[in-house]
Amino acid sequence: MMWSAARALAVRDLQLLWRRRGDSLQPALFALLVLVLFALALGNDREMLARVAPGALWVAVLLSGLLALDTLFRGDAEDGSLEQWLLAPVPLAWLVLVRVATHWATTALPLVLAMPVLAELMALPRSDWPVLFGSLLLGTPLLALLGAVVAALTVGMRRSGILVALLALPLYVPVLVFGAGSVTAAGQGFDPVGGLLLLAAGLVAALVLAPLAAAAAIRIALA
Amino acid sequence: MTGDGRGPADTPAMSPNPAAAAPLIAVRGLRFARNDQPVFGPLDFAVDAGEALLVQGDNGSGKTTLLKVLAGLLRADDGEVRLQGQPVVPALRARVVGYLGHLPAQKADLSALENLRFLCGLHGSRPGMSLEDAMATVGLAGYEDALARQMSAGQRKRLSLARLWLSPAPLWLMDEPYANLDLEGIELVNRMVQAHLREGGGAMVTTHGAYAAPPVRTRLLVLERPA
Numbered sequence: 001m002m003w004s005a006a007r008a009l010a011v012r013d014l015q016l017l018w019r020r021r022g023d024s025l026q027p028a029l030f031a032l033l034v035l036v037l038f039a040l041a042l043g044n045d046r047e048m049l050a051r052v053a054p055g056a057l058w059v060a061v062l063l064s065g066l067l068a069l070d071t072l073f074r075g076d077a078e079d080g081s082l083e084q085w086l087l088a089p090v091p092l093a094w095l096v097l098v099r100v101a102t103h104w105a106t107t108a109l110p111l112v113l114a115m116p117v118l119a120e121l122m123a124l125p126r127s128d129w130p131v132l133f134g135s136l137l138l139g140t141p142l143l144a145l146l147g148a149v150v151a152a153l154t155v156g157m158r159r160s161g162i163l164v165a166l167l168a169l170p171l172y173v174p175v176l177v178f179g180a181g182s183v184t185a186a187g188q189g190f191d192p193v194g195g196l197l198l199l200a201a202g203l204v205a206a207l208v209l210a211p212l213a214a215a216a217a218i219r220i221a222l223a
Numbered sequence: 224m225t226g227d228g229r230g231p232a233d234t235p236a237m238s239p240n241p242a243a244a245a246p247l248i249a250v251r252g253l254r255f256a257r258n259d260q261p262v263f264g265p266l267d268f269a270v271d272a273g274e275a276l277l278v279q280g281d282n283g284s285g286k287t288t289l290l291k292v293l294a295g296l297l298r299a300d301d302g303e304v305r306l307q308g309q310p311v312v313p314a315l316r317a318r319v320v321g322y323l324g325h326l327p328a329q330k331a332d333l334s335a336l337e338n339l340r341f342l343c344g345l346h347g348s349r350p351g352m353s354l355e356d357a358m359a360t361v362g363l364a365g366y367e368d369a370l371a372r373q374m375s376a377g378q379r380k381r382l383s384l385a386r387l388w389l390s391p392a393p394l395w396l397m398d399e400p401y402a403n404l405d406l407e408g409i410e411l412v413n414r415m416v417q418a419h420l421r422e423g424g425g426a427m428v429t430t431h432g433a434y435a436a437p438p439v440r441t442r443l444l445v446l447e448r449p450a
Contacts, residue, residue, distance in 0.1 A: 001347065008344020012333065019332040080326020083296060088345045089317035095345075223297055 005090045006098045013102040027107050028114070031064035039121050046123045053122035054132065054183035058176055060118075061111055061136060065143050066172075068107045069164055072099065072151040073218065082155075082218060092218065093211035100148045100211070108140035124183075131186040131196070138199040139179040145203075145210035146171045152214035156221035175199065245308025246271045247319070247394045247425040248293065253302030255285070255292055262288050265302060268444050270394065270425040275416060275439050278429040280446030286429040287325065289446065290396045293427070294322040306394070321346075321392035323400060327379050331372035335363060335382050338371055339389070348389040357385040361411060376403040381411070388415060395419060395426040413438065 017024045038056045042049045076082045076099075085095045111118075115136060119129055150168045154160035182195030246269040254264030263285035270276045280286050291297045293304065295316050304311050306319045329338045339354050348354075358364060361381040371379060380403045387395060400412045416426050420439050 004347075005345050008341050011344075012330070012337070012341040015337055016330055016332055075330075079330065080324060080328040081330075083322075083324060083326060084328045084342060084345060086296060087294060087317065087320070087322050089314065089347060090345075 002090050002094060005088060005095065009095060009098050010102050013099065013106070017106050024106060027064040027068040028111050030067055031060040031111055032114075032118070034060040034063065035118050035121055039123075049123045050125060050187075053119070053124040054128070054180045054187065057115075057118060057122060057124070057132065058135075058139075058180040058183070061108070061140060062143060062172055062176055064111065065108055065140065065147060066165055066168060068103070069147045069151050069168065070161060072103055072148060073155045074151075077155045077221070082222060086219070086222065092215040096148060096152070096214045096218070097207075097211040100144050100214075103148075104141050104144040108144060112136045112140060125187065128183055128187050131192045132183045134196055135179040135182050135192075135199060138196060138203055139175050142175055142199060142203045142206050143172060145206040146175070148214045149210050149217065152217035152221065155218060175202065178202075245305070247307060248427075249305045249308075250293075251303045253289075253292070253304065254300050255288055255297065256300050257288075263446055264299075266444070268442070270427060270442070272393070272423045272425055273420050273440065275420060275426045275428060275441045276444055277441050278427055278444045278446065280429075280431065281448065282431060284446040284448050286431075286446055287398050290322070290324075290398045290427065290429060294320055294324075294396055296322075317346075319392055319394050321387050321390040321395050323383055323387050323395065323397045325398055325402075327371075327383050329371045329379055329382060332370065334368045334370055335374065335378075336367040339382060339385055342386045343389050346386075346390055346392075349391045352389060354385075354389070357389045358382075360388055360415075361385045362407070377405060377408055380404055381408060384412065384415060393424045395424065395428075397426060397428045399429055399431075401430060 035056065038052070038060075039049065042052070073082065076085070085092055088095065112133070115133055116129065119132060124132065147164075147168055150164055150171070153167065154164050157163070178195040178198050182192035182199075185195065186192040249269040251267050252265040254266075255262045266289070268276060278286050278289065288297065292299045295311075295313065306315055309315060328342065330341075333341070335358065336354060339358065343354065355364075355367065358367060361384045363378065363381055363385065366374065366378065371382070374382070380400075384400070387397070395416070397412075397416075401409050404412065416428065417439050419426060
């Protein structure tokens with residue numbers, strides 16, 4: 001039952017994404033745009049570019065995630081799908097987790113996979129790429145899970161664009177600090193493992209707690 | 224009833240299968256208020272298997288709210304609800320209650336069949352009944368690949384009915400099932416309710432008038448706006 005509901009939800013999300021593939025590319029294009037502008041603005045100073053690269057890459061990924069956040073539950077709230085989630089014989093938190101997982105796989109994962117291109121654009125030394133890749137693989141799901149709680153909290157409001165950003169950013173800051181920090185540390189020859197481990201710990205905690213918190217918030221929003 | 228009567232000696236009067244004898248839903252003293260404004264209640268009623276309860280009332284008399292409370296979307300302030308004789312827990316409610324609300328829960332960018340497949344995957348469906356059969360039952364044969372955005376309000380309502388038809392839940396909570404439907408569609412709802420009741424199901428149907436009612440054993444619950 002759990003798996004068939006999860007599969008039904010994932011298949012639906014992928015079908016919807018395919019039907020609106022123009023919209024679904026927007027967050028990735030936004031991140032690309034930010035980085036291209038960075039590269040153009042600092043273009044003739046490769047060393048400077050390499051120094052700001054970890055921070056800029058992470059900020060671009062984070063902001064593009066924020067851009068996609070409002071769509072996470074809003075459509076489902078407006079057409080009554082969330083009501084049906086609540087009535088389904090599987091836990092709401094499970095459906096939230098599946099929704100966040102497909103959301104991450106379709107908005108953040110393509111960016112992470114495009115990282116070699118973006119890192120090259122930002123003149124990040126090749127030796128730092130594995131750490132960047134690892135930090136994003138741990139950090140972006142964590143951002144998606146934290147964002148899901150915020151999106152669920154604001155799902156009852158009509159226009160919540162900037163409120164979502166205001167609520168999410170304080171939660172995002174530690175992720176940004178440890179994510180970008182570990183890449184910077186690796187670039188300066190320090191051991192980046194500490195930051196990565198903290199991201200991993202945050203991810204494990206969020207995997208367990210965030211769906212429960214988001215489910216509780218959805219219940220309140222629909223009541 | 225007090226005590227859980229574990230030994231057979233404690234429960235001589237109970238039938239072998241209490242769920243079959245108990246009403247599908249029994250409600251006692253159910254009350255709901257929004258911001259200290261009473262919306263309905265206290266209400267007492269029961270729906271047996273093979274029986275329909277027609278909930279009537281003016282606009283704003285709390286019909287939709289009552290169904291939402293029973294479906295578990297809203298929390299009642301007071302009162303007791305029993306499903307098949309047992310106190311309500313989420314797992315039991317998900318098994319017993321099928322809810323047809325105002326919102327269709329259909330994605331405009333998905334086809335009728337894709338929408339139906341998702342909702343049935345979410346809720347589970349009756350074994351041995353295909354999605355195509357259900358669509359034919361509600362008169363949507365040939366519309367399988369039509370996008371929901373291209374369908375009329377009545378057709379989307381029919382798609383919601385197909386979803387309810389596929390649901391394994393014995394108790395249907397139908398909020399304004401006649402809205403947006405043509406005469407043939409109203410007839411369809413009545414036929415569906417009739418067939419569902421014949422199989423031992425039950426239904427609660429809200430309407431704001433008596434213009435349409437399924438030709439089955441019907442009880443009436445009239446809601447009035449609290450003074």
